[in-house]
Amino acid sequence: MNVTKALNIMKEQGFKYTAKRKELLQLFSDEKRYLTAKEVLHSLQKNYPGMSVDTVYRNLSIFEEMDILEMTELEGEMHFRFSCSTTVHHHHLICLECGKTREIETCPMDWLNENVDGGFEVTGHKFEIYGLCSECKKAKHKEAAPA
Amino acid sequence: MNVTKALNIMKEQGFKYTAKRKELLQLFSDEKRYLTAKEVLHSLQKNYPGMSVDTVYRNLSIFEEMDILEMTELEGEMHFRFSCSTTVHHHHLICLECGKTREIETCPMDWLNENVDGGFEVTGHKFEIYGLCSECKKAKHKEAAPA
DNA sequence: CAATAAATCGTAACGATTCCTAATTGTTCT
DNA sequence: AGAACAATTAGGAATCGTTACGATTTATTG
Numbered sequence: 001m002n003v004t005k006a007l008n009i010m011k012e013q014g015f016k017y018t019a020k021r022k023e024l025l026q027l028f029s030d031e032k033r034y035l036t037a038k039e040v041l042h043s044l045q046k047n048y049p050g051m052s053v054d055t056v057y058r059n060l061s062i063f064e065e066m067d068i069l070e071m072t073e074l075e076g077e078m079h080f081r082f083s084c085s086t087t088v089h090h091h092h093l094i095c096l097e098c099g100k101t102r103e104i105e106t107c108p109m110d111w112l113n114e115n116v117d118g119g120f121e122v123t124g125h126k127f128e129i130y131g132l133c134s135e136c137k138k139a140k141h142k143e144a145a146p147a
Numbered sequence: 148m149n150v151t152k153a154l155n156i157m158k159e160q161g162f163k164y165t166a167k168r169k170e171l172l173q174l175f176s177d178e179k180r181y182l183t184a185k186e187v188l189h190s191l192q193k194n195y196p197g198m199s200v201d202t203v204y205r206n207l208s209i210f211e212e213m214d215i216l217e218m219t220e221l222e223g224e225m226h227f228r229f230s231c232s233t234t235v236h237h238h239h240l241i242c243l244e245c246g247k248t249r250e251i252e253t254c255p256m257d258w259l260n261e262n263v264d265g266g267f268e269v270t271g272h273k274f275e276i277y278g279l280c281s282e283c284k285k286a287k288h289k290e291a292a293p294a
Numbered sequence: 295c296a297a298t299a300a301a302t303c304g305t306a307a308c309g310a311t312t313c314c315t316a317a318t319t320g321t322t323c324t
Numbered sequence: 325a326g327a328a329c330a331a332t333t334a335g336g337a338a339t340c341g342t343t344a345c346g347a348t349t350t351a352t353t354g
Contacts, residue, residue, distance in 0.1 A: 016320050016331055037310080052334045057311065059332095073220060076342090077310070093267055102267065108255035108274060119281030120240055120249065127255060127274045134266030163300060163351050184341075199303045204342065206301095223311090224341070 001083040003029050006068045013066060020048060024059055028069065034079035034099035072128065093129045097136035104129070148230040150176050153215045160213060167195060171206055175216065181226035181246035219275065240276045244283035251276070 003025045007017065015021075027043050028035070035043075041056045060080050063069040069080045074096065084090060084103060093102040108127055132140065150172045154164065162168075174190050175182070188203045207227050210216040216227045221243065231237065231250060240249040255274055279287065 014331095018320075018332070020333085050334065052336090053310090054312080054314095054335080055333060073223065076220065093269075095267075096270070104259065106255075106258065108253075108258075109276075111253065111255075111258075112251065112276070119284070120242075120278055121284050122240075122276055122278040123243070124277040125275065126277070128272065129256075129259070129269055130271040130273070131267055131269040137266070137268050161300095165301065165351075167302085197303065199305090200341095201304085201343080201345090202302055 001068060001085065006063070009066050009068060010063075015062065020044065020051065020055065021059055023047060024056075025063075025068070028080070028082040032082065033101060034072065034074065034081045034094065036077050036079055040080070072126075091127045091129075093131065095133035095136055096130050097132055097140075100133050100135075102133075148215060148232065153210070156213050156215060157210075162209065167191065167198065167202065168206055170194060171203075172210075172215070175227070175229040179229065180248060181219065181221065181228045181241065183224050183226055187227070219273075238274045238276075240278065242280035242283055243277050244279055244287075247280050247282075249280075 003022065006025045007022065010021065011017065023044055024040065027040060037053070037056050037060060040060065041051065041053060044056070045051045060069065060071075060078075064071045064080065067083055070083050071078060071080050072092075072094075073079070074094065079099065081099070081101065088105065089107055091104045091107060093104060095101070109122075109125055150169065153172045154169065157168065158164065170191055171187065174187060184200070184203050184207060187207065188198060188200060191203070192198050207216065207218075207225075211218045211227065214230055217230050218225060218227050219239075219241075220226070221241065226246065228246070228248065235252065236254055238251045238254060240251060242248070256269075256272055
């Protein structure tokens with residue numbers, strides 16, 4: 001996903017172009033990681049001091065419906081990121097410190113689909129691996145054992 | 148897990164016996180499915196009209212720390228259930244309508260552990276399959292197409 | 295049964311998210 | 325370019341789940 005592509009999808013779906021929407025998309029293009037609504041708000045308020053929470057939530061929500069953004073819930077808070085470039089189904093390793101992700105292409109459902117039936121209708125699944133990326137791990141160690 | 152065992156663990160850890168705690172555990176023993184804090188509160192308020200939210204959350208929380216309850220977050224809300232009898236690591240099929248679950252013993256991490264490293268420190272993972280159990284599926288269809 | 299610490303109630307506070315209305319802005323059509 | 329229309333927005337209030345608090349009650353221990 002990229003800003004231009006996202007703006008096109010937006011137009012096709014009949015949404016209006018606004019500078020704020022473009023900036024929001026640009027933010028996700030720059031920060032390739034999961035962001036909270038609050039992080040998005042604070043970032044955009046640098047250029048648009050009057051920006052309201054409502055605007056952020058509404059736009060995050062419509063972009064997610066258009067599959068421009070991916071959403072997941074981490075530690076009681078919604079997190080958003082640009083949809084991955086790969087169109088194939090995938091999962092993520094997620095750094096709980098900075099929100100950075102790494103893709104995994106294997107999906108556990110491939111192994112299970114056969115055995116699951118038995119009257120249960122599968123409508124979705126979630127597979128996420130949590131931890132610390134190498135950068136945040138280093139930072140933690142430094143902070144724990146200061147010279 | 149069962150009520151007696153849970154009460155014993157509670158005692159061992161130095162917590163006091165109260166009628167409310169026993170009733171809360173009994174509820175989870177009867178309802179073998181994920182319940183929200185609100186559902187627990189409403190159920191207990193039948194016998195204890197003055198029951199406060201604080202008490203429910205506090206107890207759910209300590210029981211979860213003692214591994215008497217399992218917790219997961221579904222649709223923005225915490226859900227609790229009695230810990231499964233099997234002590235081995237497992238995952239769940241979860242009915243989003245009624246909270247009933249079915250266990251899966253295969254864990255996707257078994258396949259991935261080898262390939263994941265690369266500086267990423269894994270601290271946890273989540274694998275859940277969502278859908279409708281056979282009972283809720285029937286109920287939905289009836290409701291959708293009334294005679 | 296008295297002493298003590300834990301548990302509870304009732305309510306207030308909290309943070310994330312949603313909802314509302316009037317004012318503003320982008321788009322379309324001429 | 326300008327008028328008309330619908331979509332978007334700001335600002336703040338409302339809601340929801342959850343946590344925090346001081347005062348009171350209760351379980352435990354000796």
